[in-house]
Amino acid sequence: MLEPRIAPSILTADFARLGEQIREAEEAGVDWIHLDVMDGRFVPNLTFGPLVVEAIRGVTRLPLDVHLMIAEPERYLEDFARAGADLITFHAEATPHAHRGLQRIKELGKRAGLAVNPGTPLEALTHLLPELDLALVMSVNPGFGGQRYIPATTDRIKRLANLKAHLNPECLLEVDGGIKPENAAEIYRAGADVLVVGSALFNRQPLAHNLERLKGGIHAASSR
Ligand SMILES: O=C(CO)[C@@H](O)[C@H](O)COP(=O)(O)O
């Protein structure tokens, strides 16, 4: 059976033991590592920059999926590429130069993604689908881990999955925010190829146990 890729977001990991936590995730069988970069301008929170991405590059072979929640992302694409990102995604709302940014990421030899906030019409992204390796639909307002999934996202996923099937079937549809064992099947069946999961994986329980619960949630429902 086809399975979604699981990309743990480290936002709720224990940052004092980050290397260890990432190795634990890799051993448990996750597919990517999702790194949330926030600048205190595009979103109200601050996290980390290329130095931390580079440090993480040194502890895992998994693809690094860098989610830039920063204003003027084009200024930093090269830094994140050099730090070892495999996929670089920025927000359609963060720049008037989305097309140029995507081209630049590809020139740097990386896979290019574009994200949309819950309040942004999907049209901000759909005309660029042929250029995308990844389309990221936010299912919470970006800025913080541990928020609730916005139910209207499911319909947006279905619409985008339909469009991409015609325009660019190779493009991966990623969904980010509030994904738990209880709703993962609904999101996957709507058409998500990649599930970003933060607080439901990095919490007080062992990650391997949480991952098993998440996969159990997906398998319990019939395949898509
Ligand atoms: O980009 C973001 C938040 O802005 C996400 O990657 C979250 O960090 C996911 O965490 P959970 O919602 O799964 O706790």
Ligand SMILES: [Fe+2]
């Ligand atoms: Fe994210």
